[in-house]
Amino acid sequence: MKLETERLILRPPSEEDAEAIAAVANDWRVARMTLVPHPYTPADALVWVERARTSWKTHRFGGFAVFTKCDGRFIGATGLRPTDLPEEASTGFWFSPAVWGRGYATEALLEVLRFGFGERGLVRIEAYHLAINPASGRVMEKAGMGHPRAVELPDRDDGHSVPGFVRHLSAGEWHALAT
Numbered sequence: 001m002k003l004e005t006e007r008l009i010l011r012p013p014s015e016e017d018a019e020a021i022a023a024v025a026n027d028w029r030v031a032r033m034t035l036v037p038h039p040y041t042p043a044d045a046l047v048w049v050e051r052a053r054t055s056w057k058t059h060r061f062g063g064f065a066v067f068t069k070c071d072g073r074f075i076g077a078t079g080l081r082p083t084d085l086p087e088e089a090s091t092g093f094w095f096s097p098a099v100w101g102r103g104y105a106t107e108a109l110l111e112v113l114r115f116g117f118g119e120r121g122l123v124r125i126e127a128y129h130l131a132i133n134p135a136s137g138r139v140m141e142k143a144g145m146g147h148p149r150a151v152e153l154p155d156r157d158d159g160h161s162v163p164g165f166v167r168h169l170s171a172g173e174w175h176a177l178a179t
């Protein structure tokens with residue numbers, strides 16, 4: 001399984017990516033906007049690799065490690081996760097601060113949506129972001145994910161909740177955008 005966009009390669013993560021994944025995910029600028037463990041070690045990356053492998057086997061979708069095509073460098077993570085409802089999935093993403101602002105997150109999300117709707121026949125894909133993270137909401141909006149709805153999201157460690165938003169795109173909306 002390998003997806004290609006103009007500038008990116010997306011493929012399931014594997015063991016040899018663990019150091020590179022941890023180096024990016026352990027950056028607090030990334031971690032504070034996500035629910036990845038912190039500190040994030042190569043052992044945490046291996047947990048994600050294994051979880052992604054299981055998801056790919058079970059659901060035919062899962063996590064993607066993202067690399068720049070020009071130099072093969074690991075730059076971020078995205079993917080699809082099952083929800084409680086069949087034919088629906090949830091997506092998310094994080095990218096190295098070294099490459100922020102170049103449109104990579106949007107390019108990767110558009111490809112994940114194309115894969116989910118176009119190749120896996122999903123009917124709805126949703127995504128969550130923290131209220132303090134408008135850049136993430138903007139990426140979702142640019143990729144066509146609308147209907148922002150305020151929600152409370154679990155906080156990292158202390159069991160409290162923090163304000164956030166959920167957005168979604170339906171297969172019908174995606175087809176309308178894609179044609």
Ligand SMILES: CC(C)(COP(=O)(O)OP(=O)(O)OC[C@H]1O[C@@H](n2cnc3c(N)ncnc32)[C@H](O)[C@@H]1OP(=O)(O)O)[C@@H](O)C(=O)NCCC(=O)NCCS
Pocket residue numbers: 029030031033034092093094095096099100101102103104105106107128129130133134135136138139
């Ligand atoms: C959010 C994140 C994925 C964006 O990645 P990226 O590759 O820089 O995204 P893109 O370049 O495709 O698009 C970013 C958009 O957000 C906008 N943006 C950046 N900072 C912003 C801010 N503070 N407020 C509003 N919009 C902002 C950019 O201007 C751009 O929109 P534009 O093209 O209309 O100008 C990246 O910053 C990241 O990994 N952050 C840490 C982890 C994270 O937040 N993950 C998402 C969890 S839900």
